[in-house]
Amino acid sequence: MAKLNDNGFEPKIVAFLCRWCSYAGADLAGVSRMTYPANIIPMRVNCSGRVDAGMVMAAFEKGADGVLIGGCHPGDCHYVNGNYKTRRRVILLKRALAEVGVKPQRLHLEWISASEGVKFQRTVTEFTGLIKELGPSPMSGDGED
């Protein structure tokens, strides 16, 4: 587990959660009263397969320090295979981020099922901790170095 770095920096994290698995997993974390950092702003998408590079980059452009995508586990996608398509996009997008010098860890894809409240809590906690350590995203400023 990433150690929580209390450097006073409160990152902003956008989380795209698929309606059928990860969003429901987040609901379960809520029902189970699990606590996690308040830095993520969840957004519901029908399928993780709807999350495209443009949305992720828009989030970074508008000031996100990290982007989390939650999808159904392999084989469980409500829409057959949307999660695999997003997995491929994330692989390529992480390479693009690395090529322009943004730490690819700022983008994270996790499979979280509707029954995995604990995994949702753990993912958000660890990811928030990681982004805190990385500090503000270079893309959230004006972009000039």
Next chain:
Amino acid sequence: MSRIGVFVCHCGMNIERTVDTQAVAATLSEHSGVVFTTDYNFLCADPGQRLIRDAIAEHKLDGIIVAACSPAMHEPTFRRVAAEAGLNPYLCEIANIREHCSWVHQDRDKATQKAIRIVKTLVEKVRGNQPLEPLRIDHDDKCLVIGGGIAGIQAALDVAESGFEVILVEKEPSIGGHMAQLSETFPTLDCSQCILTPKMVEVSRHPNVRLLTYSEVVEVTGYVGNYEVKIRKNPTYVDPDKCNLCGECVKVCPKSVGSEFERGLVERKAIYIPFEQAIPSSYTLDEEACLGLHPLRCSECAKVCEPKAIDYDMRPEYIEESVGAIIVATGYSLYPISSLTEYGGGQIPDVIDGLQFERLLSASGPTSGEVRRPSDGKIPKKVVFIQCAGSRDPERHNAYCSKICCMYTTKHALLYRHAVPDGEAVVFYIDIRAGGKGYEEFTQHAIEEERILYLRGKVSKVYRQDDRVVVWGVDTLSNRRVEIEADLVVLAISMNPHPSNLALSKILKISCDADGFLKEAHPKLRPVESLTAGIFLAGAAQGPKDIPEAVSQSSGAAVKAVTLLTKDKLIHSPEVVEIDEAICGGCGICVDMCPYNALAVNGAGVAEVNEVLCEGCGSCVSACPTGAAQLKNMTTQQFVEMIEVALQDG
């Protein structure tokens, strides 16, 4: 949208404890386009609903956000409330500030700030929403059932009993499937045919069932409620109306092949009836086995046929039907015994599969129920049963558990002991999986009272020595090597998906799983539905199952089909993809992405959506290189605006 209302729920203390709902309402009242905000104790209660209705009317709201619990809870409730007040329900959105906020945070200040961000995103979403009407679709009210085994029969009967017409298609000359081959069924030991035959008769005589045997589904087009089906009825070369079942043809037929029904233990003629109780009760001339389908080549059968039932000129007949729902019950096949070379499968005649043993046990089988081994017809005095043959072996064979083998092996051993009281039965097992009503008791009874030796361990090798079959294995409980000289070895062979699954899944545009079984829409919550609306799954087509499970799933699938057929109109979500024709260049990339075949490039070179097929996943939107494909009320533009306000400070 310029007159947006925001309603913030306290949910008693559930939200209020950590989120300052008044502050949320106050902040949102400053947000562009928001003309009304309020906070209230329980918005889902009657007075809360009334408050929303009144506010919509009084402030002429053209969009509302209810900031409360998860949309999974009350989205339908509040959308109904909106509709009651004359607001299109798709202009009502739910901001989840309970499950995703107040319940998971403790710092009231941070939680309030987060709640404000969440609500703002939904305000932006509503601003971009358009009013939508659910799609209403007409449908046919027939049901197609593919497969005439016990699963298909049960499904067909249930649908037919509900008053809907059923077309039951079976590939083989008779319905009945594998259950017709079984001797007795576990754990009650009912005679399989005795319980199956009445059902076969019932389905064949049912006024709502049209039975098409020796037939295959060759083409399916359309969509839920409106499938066009093309069925090929293969020629049997025997007119069932004329055939009087005298059997003279069989006597004179010069050509023999292995009997499928008897699993090759005996031969049948080229003209044959699969088994005595076959339905339809008529002969079939097997085109491949026949010497030539021509009076000049042989024609012995035609010569002796008094009622002139044999017609060499019969041709395949194509039948077209429109159906509203389809139930797929294609059943299973067995893992090929010849692939189990380590057990001598396919090489040693006295190594047989479970279904062959069923035939040896069956009173109507080739040995009239006397257990006699294939090689020399001797009654075997020592039989070894090997479980998990081809199952649970990801390196060499199937990785999955075939589920029914533990139970049928117990049954086999027990029936063998009844048939050959001085015989010895040894079972090699890895685990005994006896989950089911009366199953564990059945197995325990067999082990404790029927003197069946259960050895825990895997067999490494089976070979022939003189007229015996030697089994090498390990008893892992005592950790010693075991060598048994047996007279007969019965392999509890893995269930395989039916070989027609793959082709059929392509025809039906449904998915197979990695093992080749048909894939259900959801492993837990939608086990009898395929991912394609209107196509349901029953029995072992979907995965290994025993009879009661197959029958229950069939009744489940039948209810799903009937539920669909009973509807006046089918309702479909209008939150589907639309294509901007001015931009779309017809590259067709979306077509390839759609898991539902809802897209096609039309004659004008532009992608076109069949809204009825679209499930709204947005895979095509993410792949569209021009932005021409957009999900209604979830456009890229909406997301960008949502992201912007989510991250805005102050």
Next chain:
Amino acid sequence: MEKIRIGIYWAASCGGCDVSLLEIDEQILDVAAKADFVLWPCATDTKYADLRAYKDGSIDIVLFNGAIRTEENREIAKLLRDKAKHLVAYGSCAQMGGVIGLANLSSRKEIFTTLFGAKTHWPKEESIQDGYPLHLPAFLDRLLPLGDVVEVDYVIPGCPPPREMVSQFFDALLGGKLPEKGAVFAAEKNLCDECPRERREERITRIVRPHEIESDPEICLLDQGIICMGPATRGGCGAACPMANMPCTGCAGPTANITDQGATMLNTIASLIGTGLEGEEELEAEEAILAEIDDVIGTFYRFSLAASIFKGAQRE
């Protein structure tokens, strides 16, 4: 009738855009008859002092090619904005930074070190040459598209703009039928719309470069594993490159409602790549195909990096 006053300017540019103006063949006679060129550094000798002396709004239209790389480019862009009634971003570099926008992946320091070596060899902004003071315009940290510096009225895309688009523009200009501001002189649809190659709706199972295979001229290049930017690129050129058996590289920029051409094409390619099956078991094979794309930014943002959300390298 008063002649139309046209200005043409090159900023950070290769000169190809200027040449492309001549591709309109005999239409040039029409242009010459109806228009005067009041500024065209490539062809005529005009001093900045003359330009500054023009009244604001006195040039009817300025075709600006090249990107904003130096302080001088920026200054002249602003000046021309004032002098011109209409300002046109002409060519990929003015429109979105162009291929030279890929320099944004490197810092000024890296660029100068590569070009000139040790810092002592770098050119100085102020120096004395042959006894005279020489002022070199400052080299900006980042290359910018024209639109990042001044408001642009029209775009004629392409590297360089193809004859059809230039001709279409002059028709509109000479006919007094300039469209509403914001118009792009190209097709509304993507290149695929005009590409005669047949797409077979297949998955991309391998990535190859054009020289590595003998491609089938009838079949979509994507189907054959060659990354063609056509789907994410405006048409209007008649799919010139795919017609010549070369993939589109995206020089005309994206269609109207796409903000980031590279991200869009990245989505498309990642969606299409695969073994034909979708599944957990395919992950390794998919990763292997994805790994065959080397230089993700150079592939998908060849012309548009400077105008993209990334804009260039981010230092962290």
